[in-house]
Amino acid sequence: MTEPLPAGDFLSGLEAIVGAQHLLTDTAAMAPFLTDWRGRFTGSARAVVLPLDTGEVARVVAACAAARVPIVPQGGRTGLVLGSVPDASGAAIVLSLRRLNRIRQIDAANRTMTVEAGCILADIQGAAHQAGMLFPLSLAAEGSCTIGGNLSTNAGGTAVLRYGNTRELCLGLEVVTATGQVWDGLRGLRKDNTGYALRELFIGAEGTLGVITAAVLKLYPQPKAALTALVALESPRSALALLGLMQERCGAALTGYELMSDFCLRLVASQFPALPRPFAAHYPQYALVELSSNESEDHAADLVESAVGAALDSGIALDAVLATSSSQALGLWKLREHIPLAQAAAGKNIKHDISLPVSSIPEFIERTDALLQAAFPGCQVVCFGHLGDGNLHYNVAPPPAVGHEDFLAHQDVVNRIVHDSVAAFRGSISAEHGVGALKRDELPRYKGAVEVDMMRAVKAALDPLGIMNPGKIL
Ligand code: FAD
DSSP, X not given: OOOOOOHHHHXXXXXXXXXXXXXXXXXXXXXGGTBOTTSOOBOOOSEEEOOSSHHHHHHHHHHHHHHTOOEEEESSSOOSSSOSSOOTTSOOEEEEOTTOOOEEEEETXXXXXXXXXXXXXXXXXXXXXXXXXXXXXXXXXXXXOBHHHHHHTTOOOXXXXXXXXXXXXXXXXXXXXXXXXXXXXXXXXXXXXXXXOHHHHHTTSTTXXXXXXXXXXXXXXXXXXXXXXXXXESSHHHHXXXXXXXXXXXXXXXXXXXXXXXXXXXHHHHHOTTSOOOOSSOOSEEEEEEEEESSOHHHHXXXXXXXXXHHHHHTSEEEXXXXXXXXXXXXXXXXXXXHHHHHHHHOOOBOOEEEOOGGGHHHHHHHHHHHHHHHSTTOEEEEEEEXXXXXXXXXXXXXXXXXXXXXXXXXXXXXXXXXXXXXXXXXXXXXXXXXXXXXXXXXXXXXXXXXXXXXXXXHHHHOXXXXXXXXXXX
């Protein structure tokens, strides 16, 4: 697709737009932008370009369109599917949005804030908090990821059960199109039925349709109190029963519901011995439950105590601890957040970020565990995730006697077993991380021809030159 240009002409054009300081072509200077978060892949680029504002982004994209140069938009580079790094060809530029980091406006009465794409998620949460409100998107990468990346991957995180994915938290977008035009869709409206929902196309598009430069986000009242409990359970079936009970009794106050197996917590304990061990005994499964109250701490405590009490009385729950301080709550959440870190420290494994109807999760786990044991006796499944929204991180580590690298050689077979099982339950092979380059080749098998053709038609209409993040998703 790309005819190589006289490199000097193209690059000096970009330099005229962003300034020499913000156009990186030196290998060492570009290096931090070229390797993915997990360190699995390092690509190559003509340049890394760091524009200051929407106008500069538009001019950079127009220059790339004129020269047919592919663009890889990049935020915090915390994506987990190789979406924000270029391929090895060296044909593309990396367009880093990190200098577009202004909070443009907070409209307290409309409960919205307008932010630029390169704002770090934690800074947005902080600005909302300072204004006396809540921006509820929360994930372990929040200190590094950007809202542009969150929108482009439609990130989920720990509060989806109550507030939805990033898509549900966004009312308007500003986008630089693939031809370098600026679409000003920065509307803070909760109702707007004026034709095709263009905003929805750019959210979750992983930079393949255009560049998000700003967004209008929804804000919520700050809860007066939040309480966290860890509940010990016999099985995923009891976890599902407890979820139903909590939803019935607590309604919208239930903001988080995470499942962790005992194997996950043993892994965390072995890698991070300083973290708390809430129970003296081991139980097969645990649910980490978070409740928020807009009334008071007492109200939150009453809700959680009566719901967990009912679960213990009825035998759904085996044991429970309730955090009595914010530092104890943080300690419980740390157990959950350290599972991926403990896994990484223990060695490479084969990861799956899958989504299923919540009701199917126990049967999915039983059936898929059995299929994997039949194919790879002794393999170890690290299963945890956002059970409340049907999202599991279902990762497969080698049997104790098998080396991690040797096991990775079976990645395709393991993926086929897990993904076919997901499809049998009408689930999705990517719940929240996206497709990127990592799952691109899996997509046609599970989407079907009609859906893939419609996606290709959208791509061709919005990115006719095929320069936006080529090789990702499709
Ligand atoms: P990047 O990695 O830079 O980019 C991601 C994709 O978006 C790429 O395809 C890129 O081209 C595109 N993109 C970036 N910015 C723009 C833009 N302005 N316009 C157009 N395209 C753009 N995800 C979850 O959903 N839930 C979790 O709980 C979660 N936990 C995580 C925990 C850790 C420790 C890590 C490392 C990642 C986690 N993630 C999670 C992955 C998640 O996708 C990212 O953290 C985040 O959403 C990506 O933001 P980013 O700014 O780093 O984007």
